[in-house]
Every structure is written in structure tokens, then in C-alpha cells.
Amino acid sequence: MKPKHCLVFFAFLCSQALATFKLQEHFQWNILDYEYPSEEARLQAILTGRFKPENNLPVGIEIWNDKMFISVPRWMEGIPATLNYVPLNIPVKNPRLIPYPDWESNELGNCEKGLSTVYRIKADKCDRLWVLDTGTFGIENTTQNPCPYALNVFDLRTNQRLRRYELRPEDTNTNTFIANIAVDLGDTCDDAFAYMSDELGYGLIAYSFRENKSWRFTHSYFLPDPLRGDYTIDKLNFQWGEEGIFGMSLTPPKADGFKLLYFSPLASHREFVVSTQTLRNSSKVGNSWNEFYALAERGPNSHTTSRVMDDKGLQFFNLIDQNAIGCWNSEMEYKSENHGIVDKDDEELIFPADVKVDRNENLWVISDRMSNFLLSSLNYNDINFRVMFAPIDVLVKDTVCECRPNDLSGLRIPHRFGQFPVQLYSPYPGKSLF
Numbered sequence: 001m002k003p004k005h006c007l008v009f010f011a012f013l014c015s016q017a018l019a020t021f022k023l024q025e026h027f028q029w030n031i032l033d034y035e036y037p038s039e040e041a042r043l044q045a046i047l048t049g050r051f052k053p054e055n056n057l058p059v060g061i062e063i064w065n066d067k068m069f070i071s072v073p074r075w076m077e078g079i080p081a082t083l084n085y086v087p088l089n090i091p092v093k094n095p096r097l098i099p100y101p102d103w104e105s106n107e108l109g110n111c112e113k114g115l116s117t118v119y120r121i122k123a124d125k126c127d128r129l130w131v132l133d134t135g136t137f138g139i140e141n142t143t144q145n146p147c148p149y150a151l152n153v154f155d156l157r158t159n160q161r162l163r164r165y166e167l168r169p170e171d172t173n174t175n176t177f178i179a180n181i182a183v184d185l186g187d188t189c190d191d192a193f194a195y196m197s198d199e200l201g202y203g204l205i206a207y208s209f210r211e212n213k214s215w216r217f218t219h220s221y222f223l224p225d226p227l228r229g230d231y232t233i234d235k236l237n238f239q240w241g242e243e244g245i246f247g248m249s250l251t252p253p254k255a256d257g258f259k260l261l262y263f264s265p266l267a268s269h270r271e272f273v274v275s276t277q278t279l280r281n282s283s284k285v286g287n288s289w290n291e292f293y294a295l296a297e298r299g300p301n302s303h304t305t306s307r308v309m310d311d312k313g314l315q316f317f318n319l320i321d322q323n324a325i326g327c328w329n330s331e332m333e334y335k336s337e338n339h340g341i342v343d344k345d346d347e348e349l350i351f352p353a354d355v356k357v358d359r360n361e362n363l364w365v366i367s368d369r370m371s372n373f374l375l376s377s378l379n380y381n382d383i384n385f386r387v388m389f390a391p392i393d394v395l396v397k398d399t400v401c402e403c404r405p406n407d408l409s410g411l412r413i414p415h416r417f418g419q420f421p422v423q424l425y426s427p428y429p430g431k432s433l434f
């Protein structure tokens, strides 16, 4: 197919694709429940208020082998466990959550051995689960910090904790709120870095697994855009104006061996990018302002909190204002014409809180009506939480994201965001991003 045809053809099909229903429901809950050692223990927990089902909101997911991990932040009282899993193959639609690795490791306020509040989680190719514990209880002005922020790494084969690293006091500030983590695995399991986005303290913290050390970048690109703080989700209008750097995804390795970290502040429609060559080097803190690049805005109503990239460089991102999941092929220029919608549903995709890709190239999504939960209330007669998935090939079919790079050979569209010109294609001297 000739490049020009490809673009016209796919742009046409892309608009068609909006009407197609593609993600397939795997789990659905009206309300969450937990697998206690016995039914008496469960009833006892409900009677004493240690388990208040209506306060439990699932926010983060991850898939490893036949387990689906689900995190539940301790925003209120009555959250029995913050890190949990369910067997993927269980023949029920609303399985009870099983604390991971066990009940004891989920004790609120037990800083050494327990997890207080977990948001997003990430499994790597070395069968480890990276879990950032914020150490908090509560939300917004009710937040208490019984424990410091700590990065935990679990061995998924043995269910043992391999590492617990407390962030240094210099890594955080009084506004710090970190709800997201990206994991950058190099050639060996030891050559691993975690990047943590400080949404309200406006920083990006890098952690080296080998050196067991962390450092913190600051940049004005981590700040919210003051024009983009207004949201309407499921007819509910509200303002999250202070929310900075949040969603992150890493590309496959480029020719220079490093990856690119794409990120967006939550109160923003813009995408930014930096090489892991910068982030991995602690000496770059304070002298790398020009190594962060601003790309285009996605377009109206394009706030996003979660994104993931597969091994081929296809990025998927939640579009919380649109009840939709977007896609972008990172081998094409970052601009809205090159973004597709792989699914949209005004009932089933209200607040798609997390997106993940499994090892079989399926995209997984959890939707949880988070804004209704936080700003209004949920109706527990409704299905409120859904886990859905579809093979990536199926999802991108007939969208602009299906356009493969060889269809675009020789095509170079000038970048329209003036300040960061041709460099988009080659920010690193002599090396192409493609």
C-alpha cells in the first residue's frame, strides 16, 4: 500500500471504528469482596468495620501468568487489603479478591512488613512485581502518612519480597503524591530502573535496582496546564487543576539501546518525552532541562492517567473524559490525526482507570467509575467495576494505529509544534527514533 493511500484509508476507517464494540468483558462486580480464611472471619470483619465493602474501589491491574493483580487504595476505613489477585481462569464473573502475597503483608501502618496503600503495579519479564506503597491512609485533606513511600519488589515465582526501598526524604516533598510507576528493564534482571511520577509534588523519581539508589528530577513539563483543569465525566463536572505528571509508558529499546519515556500531566492534553539515557544517569539531575521534549496536544477532552506500550511500540491510553481507550503507533508522528479510538462505551468504560498488556499481546482494561465514587456515590445495584480485554491485533484493526512503519517509508511530515521541530525524529545526534 502506498503511504498516501494508507493515511487516507485508515483515517476513514478510524472514524468507522468508533462505533465498534471490541473489548470483551472478563470480570464484573457491583461491589468488591475478599476471600477470608473462613466465612466467620469475613462476617466478623464486616461487623467490626474492618471490612466496609462500599469503601473499596479497584484502581490498578496487572496480569502475570494466570493471576490478575488488583490494587485497592486505602482512601477510607474498611479496606482489608490493598494488593490482591484473582485467578484469571476462575469460572465466576465476580471473584473475591485474595490478598497478595498474604494477609499479613497487607497490614495498614506496618511499615516494615506491610503495605498501606498501593495504586499502579507493574510486572516485569524477570517475573517480578513492582509495587509502590505510598504509606498513606485517606485521601486529599484526610491523608495521613503512617509510613514513608517505599518501593517493594516481589518474586512472582516464590511470592517472596525481594526488595523494600524507602524513598529518601529528598525524593519527596510535602505535596508529594505518587500513583504511578514505570519499569525499565535492560539486558539483565539486575539492570532495572523504576520511574515514579509525583503528581502533586511535580517530580520524577528514578530508582536503580542494581545500585539500590534513587534520585529526583524536576521539570516544568511535570506541571499541570492551567487551562486544562476542568473535567466532565459521566455528566459530573469537576476540577482537578493541580494534577501534574501522571501517566507514563516506555518504548521498546531504540538503536542507541535506550528507551523513550512518554508522559503527560493529568491536567493537560499534551504529551512529553525523555530518553532513559537521561533518567538512568543521576548526574543529569539539575542539568538536563533540554533533554525533555514537548510534543503535540492530543485534542479536546483528552485527559489521561494511564497508558502502556507493547513490544512493537503501540501505545494505548485511557481517555477518561470520553469513556474510551485511545491508541497511537509510536513509529508515527505524535499528533491527533495519528491517534485512534479502540473502544468507547458510555456505560462500560466510565473511568477506565488502568490499561495493561499481557505476554500474549492482549490489552486489559479496568473501569471503575472513580469520579462518581470520589465526588458523588456509586449505586451498588449497578455493575460498577469491569475488567475487559481483547487481543491487540483485533483492537487496532481498522484504526490509524494499524498502519505499520513500512507503509510510511519515506514519509516525513514536518512537525507542527514549532519549538520542537525535526528533532522529534532524531533528538539524539546521528540516531533515528525509527
Ligand SMILES: *[C@@H]1O[C@H](CO)[C@@H](O)[C@H](O)[C@H]1NC(C)=O
Binding pocket: 141, 142
Ligand atoms: C476536607 O475537605 C472537605 C471538602 O473540601 C471539607 O468538607 C472537610 O471539612 C475538610 N476536612 C478537613 C478535616 O479539613
Ligand SMILES: *[C@@H]1O[C@H](CO)[C@@H](O)[C@H](O)[C@H]1NC(C)=O
Binding pocket: 163, 164, 165, 166, 212
Ligand atoms: C537498599 O537500601 C535500603 C536503604 O537505603 C536498605 O535498607 C536496604 O537494605 C538496601 N537493600 C539492598 C538489597 O541493598
Ligand SMILES: *[C@@H]1O[C@H](CO)[C@@H](O)[C@H](O)[C@H]1NC(C)=O
Binding pocket: 281, 282, 283, 284
Ligand atoms: C551522566 O551524565 C553526566 C553529566 O551530563 C555525563 O558527564 C556522564 O558521561 C553521564 N554518564 C553516563 C554513563 O552516560
